[in-house]
Amino acid sequence: MNLNALTQRVTAGEVRELELLSLEGGFYILRALTGAGPVTLIDDHGQPVRLRSTTELRHLLAELPPVPCMLVQQVVHDEMCGQRDGPIAPLRVPVTLTTQW
Template sequence: MNMKMLTELAVKGEVRELELLSLEGGFYIARVRLDHVEMTLLDDDAKPMRIGSTTHLRDLLQRVPPFPCVLVQQCVHDEMCGAREGPIGALRIPFTLSASL
């Protein structure tokens, strides 16, 4: 999914959620969830768009109608140290595309 497609889907109200996934190396990629499919946001070269921060994402989407967003970060410490038993879920922090919040 490119920015044009994301904008068109957001205008139609079809974007259910955007997950901003934190990756090793200090950057993020965006996964866009629709009703029955998830797609990665791609750049002009059809490669996953590297996003530097939530502020960078807000700048990219400043002309796109708002939709729910969540920052997703894996709990690396628990995975490395084995501190807990059972499945370890990602940390999910909701945020808004509004620059004022």
């Protein structure tokens, strides 16, 4: 889904939340959670849009209607050490799209 389609789907109420996935290498991928499942934001070449910061995300989505956004990051320490039993859920932190602080 490109940025125009994302804007249309958010406006139509089809997106219940955005997830900013923190990936190895210091970049982020944005995906929208819809009733049909997660959909990744892509560029004009069909590749996932790579974001370098939450500030870049705010600039990209400045014209988007209000929608909840979560920063999602795997807990690498738990994966490496293997100390906890059971499933390890990712860290989910709310991100505001309107202001930096």
